[in-house]
Amino acid sequence: MYRTHNNGALRANHINETVTLAGWVQKTRDKGFMIWVDLRDRYGITQLIFDEERTPKDVMERAKTLGREFVIQVTGNVIERESKNPKMPTGDVELLVEELSILNEAKTPPFTIEDATDGGEDLRMKYRYLDIRRNPVKEKLIFRHKVSIAVRNYLSEKGFIEVETPYLIKSTPEGARDFVVPSRMNEGQFYALPQSPQTFKQLLMVGGMDKYFQIVKCFRDEDLRADRQPEFTQIDCEMAFVEQEDILNVFEGLTKHLLKEVVGFEIENFPRMTYDEAMAKYGNDKPDIRFGMEFGELNAVAQHKDFKIFNEAELVVGIAMPGGAAYTRKEIDALVDWVKRPQVGALGMVYVKYNEDGSFKSSVDKFYDQDDLAQWAAVTGAKPGDLICLLSGETFKTRTQLSALRMELANRLGLRKSDEFAPLWVVDFPLLEWDEETERYHAMHHPFTSPKPGQMELLDTNPGDVKANAYDLVLNGNEIGGGSIRIHDKETQSKMFDYLGFTKEEAQAQFGFLMDAFQYGAPPHGGLAFGLDRLVAILGGQETIRDFIAFPKNNAGRDVMIDAPAKIDEDQLKELNLKITL
Amino acid sequence: MYRTHNNGALRANHINETVTLAGWVQKTRDKGFMIWVDLRDRYGITQLIFDEERTPKDVMERAKTLGREFVIQVTGNVIERESKNPKMPTGDVELLVEELSILNEAKTPPFTIEDATDGGEDLRMKYRYLDIRRNPVKEKLIFRHKVSIAVRNYLSEKGFIEVETPYLIKSTPEGARDFVVPSRMNEGQFYALPQSPQTFKQLLMVGGMDKYFQIVKCFRDEDLRADRQPEFTQIDCEMAFVEQEDILNVFEGLTKHLLKEVVGFEIENFPRMTYDEAMAKYGNDKPDIRFGMEFGELNAVAQHKDFKIFNEAELVVGIAMPGGAAYTRKEIDALVDWVKRPQVGALGMVYVKYNEDGSFKSSVDKFYDQDDLAQWAAVTGAKPGDLICLLSGETFKTRTQLSALRMELANRLGLRKSDEFAPLWVVDFPLLEWDEETERYHAMHHPFTSPKPGQMELLDTNPGDVKANAYDLVLNGNEIGGGSIRIHDKETQSKMFDYLGFTKEEAQAQFGFLMDAFQYGAPPHGGLAFGLDRLVAILGGQETIRDFIAFPKNNAGRDVMIDAPAKIDEDQLKELNLKITL
Structure with missing residues (x-):
């Protein structure tokens, strides 16, 4: 038996017990006369202590050779820690090591096996088995x-x-996108993956x-x-x-x-909502309703003046950004630039500051008076201190653009909280x-x-x-x-x-x-x-x-760890009963 | 809502309730003034009754058009059955139908949807969706x-x-047997299925x-x-x-x-058993130990006389068939023929009848006396009334042959009980x-x-x-x-x-x-x-x-229901970035 306990198990009530642990060396701290090792496995970390005065000499010497990610097995006595670590479940105790076996040595890993690693994505994918040792990845797989x-x-x-x-089925006519699988037993025929x-x-x-x-x-x-x-x-x-x-x-x-x-x-x-309603209220058939900022349709209250852009638009629509009236002119200009980016595609943005004093200041003051703007505020649900952002144009496109702006503003305002859920x-x-x-x-x-x-x-x-x-x-x-x-x-x-x-x-x-x-x-x-x-x-x-995927593929569809897909040899091709020339 | 209950749900305590059921017509019995229908779904069968005197006339008429496997919805009153059926969980009641909707008509199925069907395997595979309606198949899928x-x-x-x-991996060198999957995004390269x-x-x-x-x-x-x-x-x-x-x-x-x-x-x-022990005791690395009939190795007690076949054999080995002494000469000859079939491959079989009176009668009485045969009985564990069967030759082959005989005899003796389990x-x-x-x-x-x-x-x-x-x-x-x-x-x-x-x-x-x-x-x-x-x-x-497989393939690897694998068209082949000529 390789271990009596895992590395997340030991508590104060185990003190004075002799136990055997196994795992990976997370880190070592060598003070010469004393060596501490953090021993890690899926379940946690236990601190090991090698002490010149209490640990056999040969064990002490072997402990000095331990490197990061070595796989070891240790037996020893559970003792109370002098400086307890309340952040670690095993932080009350440490293991005074009496026996040590090195089960496998390890080359220095190409990136640090820490919650915040220094490895970039490509490297982590190539050495995915090391990446999985890191808590954030391991926890995601367990969560899945x-x-x-x-x-x-x-x-x-x-x-x-x-x-x-079945996984081996028949290709469908829209099947240009099917993966197909030549069948050895049925010459010239293919299965498709579903x-x-x-x-x-x-x-x-x-x-x-x-x-x-x-x-x-x-x-x-x-x-x-x-x-x-x-x-x-x-x-x-x-x-x-x-x-x-x-x-x-x-x-x-x-x-x-x-x-x-x-x-x-x-x-x-x-809630349940029709597609039409979702599109009208959020410009999106998958609205994030963790926050409000619902669309207000403004055709009725914006198409009675001389502002040609609005008058010619199929839809004039706006949202109120909470607290947005505090945006500087520069910040607002940047926002206008943001909606004009090709990824969003708006031609421009009209805005109205709803000042704390109840007055309005807009980019279209030439065309609309304070009463008009008050109506816009009513329709978009704006409150003093908010910034009303308006887009106009063809209905579907304009909604999509405003939806993008709504999500952007919500991100800026921190309204999309990862621990809140709104289905x-x-x-x-x-x-x-x-x-x-x-x-x-x-x-x-x-x-x-x-x-x-x-x-x-x-x-x-x-x-x-x-x-x-x-x-x-x-x-x-x-x-x-x-x-x-x-x-x-x-x-x-x-x-x-x-x-x-x-x-x-x-x-x-x-x-x-x-x-x-x-x-x-x-x-x-x-x-x-x-x-x-x-x-x-x-x-x-x-x-x-x-x-959240144990062995994902990269954007080119490759598993870089196993280097797949790959060329296959002539014999295999022949066996497939296919005349394939590569 | 299509139903208030499923067809396995109704009991005596539902009597006088108005319920709605839906399902398939299992069978109808039309007495003119009264029609009974067995309505089936995954959960069971409920008897419906249409009664000239109590069921609306139009419903009665529609009921007369119902054929096997029609999908219907009925509403009515749960009543006590006159002749209860204790074999059916719903056998205490029936549904007096007041409303009937035909949800879908059905062509006559190509085989009967009964526990014992008249459909052969090929037909049942082609119409697997109908086969699955049958209890034995449905129950197997639920069991799985x-x-x-x-x-x-x-x-x-x-x-x-x-x-x-991952399912899309890399082909291995023994990979002639891998299914390979051409990758559209990686020209000339293949994934393999694991x-x-x-x-x-x-x-x-x-x-x-x-x-x-x-x-x-x-x-x-x-x-x-x-x-x-x-x-x-x-x-x-x-x-x-x-x-x-x-x-x-x-x-x-x-x-x-x-x-x-x-x-x-x-x-x-x-139990745990080494491979060597399994081979010696059962001639098989996956022995069925629901029954005994262990091998007795007889070299020591059979190679001291003039029987050349045994003397030249690497191994002489036997088993005792309980009650086999009652076999007639003809039955024993048939058994000898059985072991000589090419699938088994023995050259012959020596047998010893251990008579109820304690005497022995063997096919090699010329070479062995009663004391010899008594020793054989002791080694094979035979008892009076048993038949000892002996094979000889090269060790591995002889064991394999005797193992086949052991299984055959156990089948004949009913020793391989499907409700007994011996891991x-x-x-x-x-x-x-x-x-x-x-x-x-x-x-x-x-x-x-x-x-x-x-x-x-x-x-x-x-x-x-x-x-x-x-x-x-x-x-x-x-x-x-x-x-x-x-x-x-x-x-x-x-x-x-x-x-x-x-x-x-x-x-x-x-x-x-x-x-x-x-x-x-x-x-x-x-x-x-x-x-x-x-x-x-x-x-x-x-x-x-x-x-136990919902949609199995036949021995040619084909799913005959969807007719896969199949040829794919030129466009698809081109898209695969492969030059394939079929």
Whole structure:
């Protein structure tokens, strides 16, 4: 047995016991006649003491050779520390070492194994096994485990069955982004890795599983924007005989449970908001509602004067920044520059200082009097001391720009607190969204999403207006889950594929199995999928997704530690029954 | 809301309540003035009654159109059944239907949705979503879920952290059997799908995770023997600072817990046996010890007479078949034919009837007297009424043949009871096994397995004798798990690769990251992996693995339901940055 206790275990009540510990040398302090070593493992740190007068000479000598990250085993007596360290759980005691084995030596690590390391991201990725020894990384992986197990137990208790769906499936027509896998046994044929288990979970509903979930890896071979991974983990759920309300209730329950169980945060409000409302109030379909600063639409109170820019705009909209009236002219100019950056894209910004004395000072005083500005303040909810920021232009773009400004100001004001959580449902999403590139409508969620009752007819006349039985779960300004009530009859599904530009043959070749299944008694069903990577990151305090993944890939999709992907040799290629020339 | 109760819920105490149910029509019985419908969902069956005198006329008429597997919703009053069915949990009541909605019609299913179906395997695979509606399949999937969640909670409570390891990794040199995945972002390069997370879990140990587990899909692109899958699920575990004994104890605990929790079976004995002992006593490294019939080695008591076949044999070995003395001459001849089948491969079989009167009658009475045969009986543990069966020849082959006979006889005698469980550890496996084809030694477990202390030197002189710190967990004659204490220093690992025929460059290119990691303070570590598919099948009563997989592939590696793998189109191939000609 390598150890009697771990390095987080020893307390005052262990004093005088003989124990054996094992772990890594975190640091050594050598005073010649006495050596202190911090011994670390997953569970904590215990201080070892080697004392010339009490420790055998050979042990003392070996202790002098210990370097950082050496793996050692020590046996000794637990003694009371002279200078206790109340910050360490084991800080009351230390181990007076009698025996020492060096289990493995260690080269000097390429970066410090400390909470705040000197290693940059690339280096830490290359030596990820050393990075994982650092508390912040280790704790994030443990946190992820806790979230997963809490999800599983909650859903399991609610009658959900975790069913494993296949990883080697069939490529879909939008499948340019599928990873494909040549099959040795089926010459010239390919599997695809699933982008989600969508069709399989629907088949499980047709199969009567009633409540399904799975924590499952999914794959997308696409350009990786920052903090995206080619393989990612989804909490995938589906229920039969449900309406939207049933699903919202179940996953509202799960979200509350997670926040309470894993983060210790109790939720009081769990608002629901339509997509249209979210866009109007926050300019965003995943609003952060930890803070206010709701949009005020100002067309009615800003388009009656000679200010041409506002008069010609489809939308004039503003927000009130608390305390912003204190901004200097220079600060305000910088803010105007900020909204004009290409990433935001506004052409300019109108502002109104709502002074503490109740007067207003604006960048458009030439056009608007104090009464006008007072109306603007009323509409945006501004109070004395606030700064009202107004943008104008085409509705969707202007909202998006103001949303960016709202988030920026909230960050500056410290309103996005990582230990506060404000979930909400955004419902009634549009069924379709216009794609500029292909100049046609695409399914906003996916082609299996059902339109709201009675809206199927609108498809031909006002496709952009058709609302779907689709919903997103939003937490702190991030979409952490999304789902829909599905189409469950062949006729509607077939029409939908038709509308989305599939030929009959394409639809049948790719999704025939699903439409066939619908003919054998498909129940009404719907579901939801959470992005586990993002959910964990947000619950863990809004850090990057990558930190919560044990072995992440970089922005080029590479695992730099194992150096993958890599070229493979000719023999392997031949074996694949593929004529591939590289 | 589609239902107030599920179809397994209603009891006598619900009588007089108005409830709404939804589900599938299992069967209908139409007596004209009265129609009974069995309504089914995952939770059970509830009998519906439509009665001319009490059910609205339009509902009655619609009820007449219901076919098998229609999806319906009904509302009505719970009433007491006239003829109760004590076999059904809901058998005390029925629902007098007042409202009926047909939620979806159904074509006649291609096979009956009954416990004993008329559908053959191919048909059931093609319509797996219908197969899953059948109780035996549905129950197996639910059972699998229960096993998984029990494993997770047990390991989690013991301090194991589930860490997700990557699916897109690097192909290994033995990687002819890897599935490879071309990368769009890294031209001409391939990921591989993992055959196991072996190296990653070792890196997690180097990273200080201390106790890791994962229930994870693994992949092997190889010819599929019956009941194998190209993708399979593993319970993968690893621990640091452990010796073999620590690992055996933890997973003995897990096995006992699963048997108790999921199957309701309490284990008293959990024997450990060396590989050598298992081979000598059962001719098998995964012996079924639910029954005896241990081997008796008879060289000493059978090689002193003129029976040339025995005298020239490396091994003479026998087993006693309880009650086998009652076999007729014809039955015994058939048994001799059975061992001579090519699948078994024995050249013949000597038998001894141990008559109830204490006398012996053998096929070699010409060479051996009653005293000789009495000695054989003593060595094989035969009792009056038993049949002693003897095989002879080269040791390993003869043992394997007798093991096959032992299993066959046990099956005939009904000794392999599916509701009895007898786990054991087989330990001290050989490190290497001889491969006839390549004419060299290969790692029996894998190249990361450590030899027993002090045996590394034997590698050069008696490689076949080197024992490994490797162990298998065996349950009812099946290997359900296997593992080892790993090598944890670069020097030994490097020697091992060298011994196994890797060049320095190959070893460095493929496993350099692991050997590098070993230089930064790798702790002693070891682990175990369970095959979840087989474990679940055995716990569930020894049925085929495929039954416990929601969407299995056939022996050609195809999912016939979705028709995968499939050809992909030219555009997709181009996108892969590969010049592939099909």
